[in-house]
Amino acid sequence: MRFNPLTADAHWQGVWEERGTFRASDERAGSARPKAYILEMFPYPSGRIHMGHVRNYTMGDVLARYRRMNGFEVLHPMGWDAFGMPAENAAMEKKVHPGEWTRRNINTMRAQLKRLGFALDWSRELATCNPDYYGHEQALFLDLYEAGLVYRRQSEVNWDPVDMTVLANEQVIDGRGWRSGALVERRKLDQWFLKITDFAEELLDGLDTLDRWPDKVRLMQENWIGKSGGLRFRFALAEPVAGHEGFEVFTTRPDTIFGASFAAIAPGHPIALALAEGDEAIAAFLAECKRGGTTAAELETAEKRGFDTGARVVHPFDPDWTLPVYVANFVLMDYGTGAIFGAPGQDQRDLEFARKYGLPVPRVVAPSVEQADEPVGDEAYIGPGVIVNSRFLDGMSVESALAEVIRRAEAEGWGEGTTVWRLRDWGVSRQRYWGTPIPIVHCEGCGPVPVPREELPVVLPEDVAFELPGNPLERHSRWRDVPCPQCAGSARRETDTLDTFVDSSWYFIRFASQPADGPFDKAEAERWLPVDQYIGGVEHAILHLLYARFWTRALKRIGRLDVAEPFRGLFTQGMVTHLTFQDEEGRWLTPDEAASHPGPVRTGRVEKMSKSKKNTVDPEPIVDQYGADAVRWFMLSDSPPERDLEWSEGGIQGSWRFVQRLWRLASEEAERGGSTWLGGGEDEGLGRKLHQTIAAVGANVESLAFNKAVANLYELATAIEKAPPSPSRSKAIRTLVVLAAPMVPHLAEEAWAALGGEGLVADAAWPEADPAMLVSDQVTIAVQVNGKLRDTLTAPKGAPREALEEMALASEKIVRSLEGRTPRKVIVVPDRLVNLVA
């Protein structure tokens, strides 16, 4: 009599849905019950659910079910991050409308998710590609626009001249478009930006409050925001150049100011551009700089190159000291001021540059005064030390010299201490069809004009063609050409759409509150937010999580939502991996192909499941074969959730065995008549094991250590199997079913019903561990001689030190180990060990 998931899964899923078991109540949240908002990163509807989704949503589900059983009102919603490029690619390749393709995928994936029995509130399901989602997003965009947090400026993009589209950096491979293979150009386009840099300081400071985020993610965001303190100052040109009398530079090392041997400006610097107007050699150099690749590898190997402009700047501390001005390819226009001074003795890049162009390399920092005149070799000295060869700074530490230069610069009025950020404003314009239309109209007379609120949503036109390259919105004159909302003159809609990261920057708010007439209701959203536990892949550690934090803070600033940080707890789960297989010619084989391949098969490394390596395992046939619970159980077993999990046939079979084992325990108990068992007394040992397990599983689920909770349940099951029938055993079986319910909910319902449990096990209360049962009155004491274990003995709990020492000395093994020596020191840790030092 096996547990049959084929019938049980569907049955219990139907019962939960019918009863609305997992529907979250806004009224109860926070009033009748404490609230818990559990969220997993919503999926992109790519076609089918993959194992990564299953793992991610299973973890969230266990936590959601566990919280419910602990009396929380739980919000656990699901939706679709439904805009994006793959839909347009599908449209081009398969001649299907992106909307149709997306909606079809959503239907498939929803059905797949439902088969896994997740405790989701489907009544709140949303898809970002629906006007009743993105229309509200347009309203929020206008709110930010009116608050001055949105602006428009020219910006360089990667332009694919064949596909006539903008490419993300990741889509440029070796300088060519990933799809067309055409050489990518750098083009300047007018684009919309969100002022995330306005929030740099608070986004950085806010990280300190996120104590339930992984340190790794906080660190990555900190580096991304990249705060640097330093000095910004003005270099005066000895002779004016193309109308400029000087330029500003930024440095984090003003203490090295007397080590300066040149100044350098970026190829895009206004002075460089002005010089190029009248000088073909400079113009040629600038063109050369532009051509260079932008990939990481190219930049790493790129040579430092410069062009001596012939101009000179005056050293701020010495009017008689001038420095040559170069245009240098390693100076970035969009960081700091786009210009630097070079101190080759203390900076590796400056050193390489100076060596190449024969510039002096003075030492101004030395480990000690005695090393003041030691020449700098192939490596710049960036360590701590004392300032040398620097006039009034000589003898100071790096820190005090730094402060002193800033103080003088400010006092003398030629510079000031400032902070520079690595973080750039967020460019949100995408020259794409399948995204949220930016609700702006461009009027020849009035310029950019917001679409009036009553005209929202600006709906994407359905009748678009993808035969031609480029953005179909630009060609759709009926949609594009509209009168200006201000002057009624002729105008055009903005044809760019929003970056899909905008869509995912507020979906968690819409889940919490979804009125028809606005993005969300403030009070209702604040009832649920912040998300108590957010779970997703570490690949979103920076962009999505930073954008969502920014968006939430922007809403707070304009008074729409009083929440500073959207995600109270964050967990980044590992990937699902699998063995890879190749045939004799190096072609990748699927696991099935590998098994039936006639020739030799090379078994490769364990890698992330991916289509290109053909090592994916589709969850659906696995669910068909083993049922949802076995798959869920496997996803939680073995590997710690933050690490990668290797899919294996053996693993899923082991999970299947355990599901059946649990069922056997429960069904045999049910046949026996459950709690009406009359023989035998209480089984104290089993009772202790039970309560220890209750405590351990609870603690481990709370800390998301699902692999340990799984181990706890295995142990309890084994202990029950080995125990003779007794009331304790009957109780342990019922409790085991409750403890396992968040992980294997279908089996648990079936077993619960068989055992005559009241209502649904999903609604059952999480058992409480009896503290008195967690400690036993006998403890095992380790006995060591010189720190090495020689014997163990059993003693009553709380036995006094002297008694333990005496027992240890009486042990035959200990006597032998001591070889007649008398211990000169005895360390006793009560209830733990005795260590005899001889």
Next chain:
RNA sequence: GCCCCCGUGGCGGAAUUGGUAGACGCGCUCGACUCAAAAUCGAGUUCCGCAAGGAGUGCCGGUUCGACUCCGGCCGGGGGCACCA
């Protein structure tokens, strides 16, 4: 180059503050049931050794009565950022 994380059996991994290393699972071995196989159940499984015993958490050293755990230095693997002044 800079920053961060991780090295424990054949494998995935346990080990709350330094206190019996290897829980639990996979795999493997032996046994039971079976005509047989599958399934299931039982026993065993860090290494060397018949045993007594010894060694053992990447390597070297240190602190300690006692180190997987703390400190220093190496080696190996992984991740993030990347010409950020």
